[in-house]
Amino acid sequence: MADALVGPQPVPRPLPAGEPMAAADYRRLVGVLEAVDRVPGLRGFQEQLVRALQSWYGYAGVAVLHGDTLREAVEKGCGVQGGYSPRFLADYAARWADADPFRTERTHRLLMSAGVVTLNEVAPDGEYGERFLRPHGISDKVGTVIDGGAAGVLYVGMAVRDSPHVPARDVAVLHTLRRHLAPLAVEQLTRHREQLALGTDWRLTPREWEVARLAAHGLTNQRIADRLFVGIDTVKKHLTRILDETGCANRAQLASRWREGG
Structure with a gap:
C-alpha cells in the first residue's frame, strides 16, 4: 500500500538566533488574545485587556484609553484603568498631569512612529519619574498605541514596579502583542464609532x-x-x-x- 504522505519528512523550523522572546512569552501573548477576542463591546474589551495584561504579564498598573486622536486618548482618559490607588490618581490629576512626558507632542510622534515607547526613552532623569512615580513605587512606564485611522486610536500604558527599567524583552513582547491586537482593537473602535453614530444601545455580539x-x-x-x-x-x-x-x-x-x- 502506498504512503498517504509524499516527500521528505519535514522538521520544525529552528528559531532565529538571539530570539528576544521565550516560549512562555508567546503563551502569555495567546492568553491575552484569547481574553479579548470575543468581547462584545469596546468597554468590555478594555476591561478584559487590563486584567489580561496584569494577570499574564504582571504589570502593576494598566490604562487602556481611546479617542479620535492619541492626544485625546491620553488627555481625556476615556477608557479603563486598573491597579492604581485613588491617592495616586488624585495626586496625578492635581499636580503632575501637565508634567507627564506621555502627554507631550514629542512622545506622541515617537509613539505613532515606533509603536512602543518607555519613559526611560523620553525622560530618563526627569522630575516626573524621580519626584512622582518612584515615591509611589513605580520605577518605569511603557506605552503602546494602535492607530485605527478613521476609527480612532487605542492607547495602552503600563507601570513597572519590580525593575529599574522596562526590560528589552518586555518591549519586544509589546511590539509583537501590538501587531496581533491591532485588528481586534480596530474592529472594536469601528463598531463603537458606528454605535455612537446610530445613537443606539443595541446589545449585539x-x-x-x-x-x-x-x-x-x-x-x-x-x-x-x-x-x-x-x-x-x-x-x-x-x-x-x-x-x-x-x-x-x-x-x-x-x-x-x-x-x-x-
Whole structure:
C-alpha cells in the first residue's frame, strides 16, 4: 500500500538566533488574545485587556484609553484603568498631569512612529519619574498605541514596579502583542464609532454587529455567509436575533436605521 504522505519528512523550523522572546512569552501573548477576542463591546474589551495584561504579564498598573486622536486618548482618559490607588490618581490629576512626558507632542510622534515607547526613552532623569512615580513605587512606564485611522486610536500604558527599567524583552513582547491586537482593537473602535453614530444601545455580539452592518448595506444572506465563512442558516439565526434586539420588522427597516445614523 502506498504512503498517504509524499516527500521528505519535514522538521520544525529552528528559531532565529538571539530570539528576544521565550516560549512562555508567546503563551502569555495567546492568553491575552484569547481574553479579548470575543468581547462584545469596546468597554468590555478594555476591561478584559487590563486584567489580561496584569494577570499574564504582571504589570502593576494598566490604562487602556481611546479617542479620535492619541492626544485625546491620553488627555481625556476615556477608557479603563486598573491597579492604581485613588491617592495616586488624585495626586496625578492635581499636580503632575501637565508634567507627564506621555502627554507631550514629542512622545506622541515617537509613539505613532515606533509603536512602543518607555519613559526611560523620553525622560530618563526627569522630575516626573524621580519626584512622582518612584515615591509611589513605580520605577518605569511603557506605552503602546494602535492607530485605527478613521476609527480612532487605542492607547495602552503600563507601570513597572519590580525593575529599574522596562526590560528589552518586555518591549519586544509589546511590539509583537501590538501587531496581533491591532485588528481586534480596530474592529472594536469601528463598531463603537458606528454605535455612537446610530445613537443606539443595541446589545449585539461582535458577530451579530458585523451581520447587521452587512445586511444594512444590502448584502444577501448568501453573500454575508460567504464573507464571514459561516453557513447561511447561521446568518439567518443572527438576523432573527438582530431584528428582535433592534426592534426592526425587516431588513429594510434595519438599513433605514443604519442610514439615519450616518
